[in-house]
Amino acid sequence: MLPTLVVLWSRDQQAMMGLRAGVQRRLAPLAEVGALEWMGPFSSDKEITPEEMVEACETLLSLDLWQRLVARGYQPGLPRPGSPVDLQVVFLVDRMEAESESPPLEVVQEAQKPLARRARLAPILVWLGSKPEPALQNLNAYWPRIRMEPVAASGFRVDRQQVLAAAEHLLIALVGSDFVRTLNSIVKKSDTEWIVLGASALMLHPRIEEWLQEAVLRETLAPLVAPLREPEIDRIEKEMSARARRVRESLLEEASAALKESGWEVEVEHLSIRKCVLQKPDLLEALFGAYRGGITSERLSWRDGKSWPQQLLVLISALAEPFFPDQTIGEKLYHHYKELSEKLEQWIGEKWRGLAPRTREEYQDIAVLLGAFLDRGLVAQISPEKRPSWWFTERPLPTGLPATIAALLALQKHLCEGDDLEDACGPAREFVRPAPLNDDAYLRAAGDTDAQIVRENLLRYAHFARSLASPWGVLLYLIPAWLLGTFLIQILVHWELAPTFLVTGLALFLIGTAELAYWWLWKARALLKAVQKNAHRALVSRVMTLTARAIQDYRYWMLSHLREAEFVLEDLYKSFLQRYAATEEASQALKEARSQEVNGCTYLLVHKEEIRRWKEEAVKALQEYPDWKGESDRFESALTARIVAKVWPLPEQPLPSQAMLEELESACARVVREHAPHPDRYKAGVAAEEVDPLKEGKRWHWLWQRAYPLGVVESQGTEFTIVMAPEEMLSGPTGRGSSYWQSNWRTALTLQGQEEMCIRGVVERKRGE
């Protein structure tokens, strides 16, 4: 097959464009390689110049093109070094209706001159219309000179469309087969002025591939755009509610780690902080002194290794010498809050400038989990402890874009609602309001405020302790009572003075000791614990509000990203849905398609059984599309793998939905053309066996009849019939062995495996011979 330049000459632009599109479609493999170039349609000799033709030929002289032709078997090899390259130039002149100027046939010869040392142009003339009179100049430069008229050989009138259809078949034969060589072996060039031809073809329906692409696209998109039923939405909503709660719990667990790093002992249960105790010794010392009985119920000895007498001494010392913090505790608290806030911010990342790895991991877990609504293959990426297996096993949740969007919306809704943190340390559980700010000024003000609360509480104890007498103070008050008591007892019981004195003294000692113990070790200790607890509580509340703030910030960050993802997915869903709706017409056309004669020389064939198989295999091939699925075998579908890789949830810059759709269409076209069984198994001859007028070899008769030569011959020469069909279709009882096959027919090799063509011709001898 030689690379070919087709030059169109006609006033009927529309017909020529149709012709060109038809040839391009049928010779798609050759056209894709670049072995077919077009010029025109022209209608004036001013429009066509040798330079433009040379330029068009230049593209056909590309070494790369020739190497591809060789690689695909269209050429046996590259030309020998020094030999010019052979190119075909088909000059198609349409003179059937609107008269145009005479075509400048010499243009090919003029173009040959600059290309003389590089290329050898083989000009072919296809003349549509009555024989030009007088004879054109330079006509002899073209071979073969083919003529097709709207009047058939015996004077039948032929429809213009049929002539154009025959011209299309002829062009297919000229470009896609060795028709010219076969013709040369039949017809003697020197004796021939024109060759009048007729052409017919059995061919697959030209739109089948297009419709099939649409059908494959439809089947691929269908599960992704399938609408959700109300109960399914409710189920997703319910699961997302639970998941949102787990997200919050997970965030709190992460936050508690930051709190522990900052010196707080924290116990978390679901959304509640059950225990939150400051453990930083230097800060505790600065705030509360040596004794911290109101802050922790742990025995001091457990922590400090002190024996109980030492603890008692510490206690008595703390009770007797009320600790009062100095003026620097506000600053210390500020630094502590700042450190804590920085740790929490570090946990969520430096505010909106990117995420810390742990946070990113958490977000990606959620994103992957939501992505699993698109493709269950993503579930494998989720760690087993975070994998909600019930989503995908018993009564699995639905998949598809609507399900993913519904899950996204539900998750957003549940992440928007409610509070993040519950304070279960106090007597009554209550939700913690996040700190309104967490900037430096706020933390400084918080430190000062909390320092004041600590001071006020400890001052309350100090005031109380100031009213407590020491043991020797009580003794001084009791000495007069000793004497008075002695005398009174003497009056009442008439004891001797000495024993009365001693008994009274002992009684007063016991009373004093008991009351001292009551006030110091019970009341004062309880008050000291209470004020320490109150002061510590203020710190705990502050820490919780800062934690709630950090969690809220993170939640907002997550919500903003989920919102972006929602927009992206909704956009993709709309595009896919529109595209899915658009495939309806093509799908319907494919269903209704049937084998039929479309014009006098063309029979379009539809092999329903093959098409069904073809579609199934194409859908399967698209689901396994290697460029998309790659090594991610766990994905259920290549398309969802592609969406996951390029749109949601992993990439930061998602692919626009239109680009995604174009990719899908391109992949679908490629799969339909390459990965499915077409064209090797889908032969026109096989399809023809399903059609009554064509089966059992009748197709040869049909082809021969419909290739009736189009033109009246003045001086008739040789008649011939050339059939172009795949070799395997020529063998057997329905091939050459058929009763409808005539022995004088010739065959030509063809590229068109899915077509069978017949060209009948009559040679018009040169005048005077």
Next chain:
Amino acid sequence: MAWLYLLLVLLVFYTPIVGLGPSLLQKDFEITISGVFLPIPFTGSLRLLAYSLLAWWVLWRITRWIERQAEFDIFYWLDQKLPALHLRERWIYATLPAFSIQLAVRLAKIGMVISLGKVLGVLLLGILLAVIVPQLIYAVLPGMIESLLARFPGAGWVETLVGWLSGPLREWLAGSVMNWLRDALDNLLEFRLPASLLAISILTLWTNQAYQQERAERYRSDVERVLQKHKLSQVDIKVQ
């Protein structure tokens, strides 16, 4: 200081066995009538009370006068020297434990009540026994009989009444009532009340009054001292 001096006075005068109280109690004032020394009852107790009160008052007033004159607060000074004692905080200004701190004052009040009750009882019984009942028997009843007979001569009910007044009633008053009063007085006088109790009670109550006043004064001066110190630590801001 009032309370400390109370302790000192109690130690010196009223400590059983070793105190000066017993010896002073036994030394009643005596009057000499025709060369006979007659002791005046209870004057020993009064002297003990007077000496102790005087000693306490003199000591307290002098100390306070010196403190005021010298503008010197001894407890403040002691607190400065021995801060661990917290003398003012843990003794003077302390109000808890309330029962122990107030016990001496309450016992003093009880002592006072008992002492006064006994004195009043003795006086009342003495008057009844020595004046009222004899007057009733020997002056009021005969006068009443005579008056009745003069106003209602010959009345039968008068004779009956006069017979009851001059007979059973008079015998009941002269016998049973007089004997009961005599026994009661003897019993009351037998209920031996140490004079020291009354003295200590009076001393304690008096001291407590003075102590509360002193405490208030010291507290005020402490506050003033703190304010002054605070004022001195302030920096004057001059607006130019």
